[in-house]
Amino acid sequence: MNTPLPATMIRSRYTPLLYLCAFVLIGMAGVALFAPWIAPHDPNLVDLTQKLHGPSSAYPLGTDQLGRCLLSRLIYGARISLGCAVLIFIASLAIGLFVGTLAGYRDGWVDQLLMRLCDGVMAFPSLILVLGLVGIFGPGLKQVIIALMLVQWVYYARMFRGMVMTLKTEAFIAAARVNGSSSWKIIRTHILPNILPPLLVIGTLEMGWAIMDISAMSFLGLGVQSPTAEWGAMIHEGKSYIRTNPELMIYPGLAIMLVIISFNLVGEQLAERFGVSKTMK
Amino acid sequence: MSLLQIDQVSHVYKRRFQPAKTVLHDVSLTLEAGRCLGLLGSSGAGKSTLGRLLLGLERPTTGTIWFNGVDRHATQRPFQGDVQVVFQDSFAAVNPKLTAADIIAEPLDNFIRLKGEARQQRLVTLIEQVGLKATDLTKYPAQFSGGQLQRIAIARAIAAEPRLIVLDEAVSSLDMVNKRLILALLADLKRLHGLTYVFITHDIKAAEQLCDSFAILEQGRLVGHYPSLAAFDAATDPAVERMRQAKLAVHPRQRTIRKTQPNKG
Numbered sequence: 001m002n003t004p005l006p007a008t009m010i011r012s013r014y015t016p017l018l019y020l021c022a023f024v025l026i027g028m029a030g031v032a033l034f035a036p037w038i039a040p041h042d043p044n045l046v047d048l049t050q051k052l053h054g055p056s057s058a059y060p061l062g063t064d065q066l067g068r069c070l071l072s073r074l075i076y077g078a079r080i081s082l083g084c085a086v087l088i089f090i091a092s093l094a095i096g097l098f099v100g101t102l103a104g105y106r107d108g109w110v111d112q113l114l115m116r117l118c119d120g121v122m123a124f125p126s127l128i129l130v131l132g133l134v135g136i137f138g139p140g141l142k143q144v145i146i147a148l149m150l151v152q153w154v155y156y157a158r159m160f161r162g163m164v165m166t167l168k169t170e171a172f173i174a175a176a177r178v179n180g181s182s183s184w185k186i187i188r189t190h191i192l193p194n195i196l197p198p199l200l201v202i203g204t205l206e207m208g209w210a211i212m213d214i215s216a217m218s219f220l221g222l223g224v225q226s227p228t229a230e231w232g233a234m235i236h237e238g239k240s241y242i243r244t245n246p247e248l249m250i251y252p253g254l255a256i257m258l259v260i261i262s263f264n265l266v267g268e269q270l271a272e273r274f275g276v277s278k279t280m281k
Numbered sequence: 282m283s284l285l286q287i288d289q290v291s292h293v294y295k296r297r298f299q300p301a302k303t304v305l306h307d308v309s310l311t312l313e314a315g316r317c318l319g320l321l322g323s324s325g326a327g328k329s330t331l332g333r334l335l336l337g338l339e340r341p342t343t344g345t346i347w348f349n350g351v352d353r354h355a356t357q358r359p360f361q362g363d364v365q366v367v368f369q370d371s372f373a374a375v376n377p378k379l380t381a382a383d384i385i386a387e388p389l390d391n392f393i394r395l396k397g398e399a400r401q402q403r404l405v406t407l408i409e410q411v412g413l414k415a416t417d418l419t420k421y422p423a424q425f426s427g428g429q430l431q432r433i434a435i436a437r438a439i440a441a442e443p444r445l446i447v448l449d450e451a452v453s454s455l456d457m458v459n460k461r462l463i464l465a466l467l468a469d470l471k472r473l474h475g476l477t478y479v480f481i482t483h484d485i486k487a488a489e490q491l492c493d494s495f496a497i498l499e500q501g502r503l504v505g506h507y508p509s510l511a512a513f514d515a516a517t518d519p520a521v522e523r524m525r526q527a528k529l530a531v532h533p534r535q536r537t538i539r540k541t542q543p544n545k546g
Contacts, residue, residue: 171374178336179437180360180391193378 096156104164204267290344319492
């Protein structure tokens, strides 16, 4: 069964699950964007008379230990989790794309220098490195974002370097040089358009990781600080009530799971579609 | 003065963890304008390396390549559009994300800088000269066959009005019908534009059809140089004989391999 499937059959492999996942992601993005209009309550409004209530018409998912609306906190939490993931992704991608393209296109000492730098960063497990950096910068969302960015870009740089080096040996790059195109024009018109599809795939898969990392940092108390609503931080705050009110941890946990699964499934389908290897670490 | 003068060119590839490999040893050749030099040799003989040196993609380790009286590698920017290339694998030689118009326009935009209507008119002329239609300009490489795509690569090569075109195994990947058609097209374009060709190939028949002088490379050394087709055909030295033996017999009965096998039929 090695014969390639006709295009129509490949298309039919887009399962309903993929549409569901895409719907979840678009829905989450919508919720994050329009949080102030959707949330029934102020996520930080403390009302101790209403603490640890079950679901009711006023509080659809109930309240937490300080009487804050859980649904509103989840909705506002999507803002930070998704927003920061996008920010980390774009920033580390931009650095990685720049460094990787430079190293791959101009081999020699430029390549050596940049890649040894990447090796240095990659020599540490990334979580430990992020923890170390946050230890230096001090806890806080901004510091966590910067730390994650400083660690993530090396993986992009490595990947783009490899792709650029492979592309560089293609005959059409040699033809472009013979045809008088400058290095910048070759990168812009011949290299970047050909590494874009894999970029889309990796981006989708990495977004899931970024959300996980931010939540993990917040759960450890290093990222988002109280009282800001963020999924990881909500799990952190709810863990004291795990025996009596497990929903304090279950709802944000479910939200994280749903988003990461959706990103991964969409990414995997795109990887199959574009024939891209799914791992970069 | 010759258009092209290759003067004692040697080329060494430095390799990591392995001894350096000398791929060209003291090659000297001259080529007059308007002629076609067939550069023959088996794989690894250094033909394509010599082609890359002519194009300016690499600089020779020692020796000089004089093009039109100028040292080709004396400047940092050897790419002035006067030497162009057609590669073997037409699918690899064009960017899959660009349309035929974008592909052909690349040298035009870099060297001639036409604008608007004149540019479009020139593209139409070029694509029609290589036997395709103006409507093909908006198509992507995946929509063409290998032969059609090779025509687009040829259109790109002639777009900036070069003087010399390096045909690096330009017909070796094509089927017999397309091979003949493309060779005929190349011969026509050579007359039309007054071009000079360096035709790199291992296909002695294709070379005989297009070329009027011949050089044979073996393991990086020039082992034979014949200024005319008659001289090449009359040559009896071992290098030429080896090239001749490498071609398949025209008639099946002449296949010597069959004679040694028992006839099962």
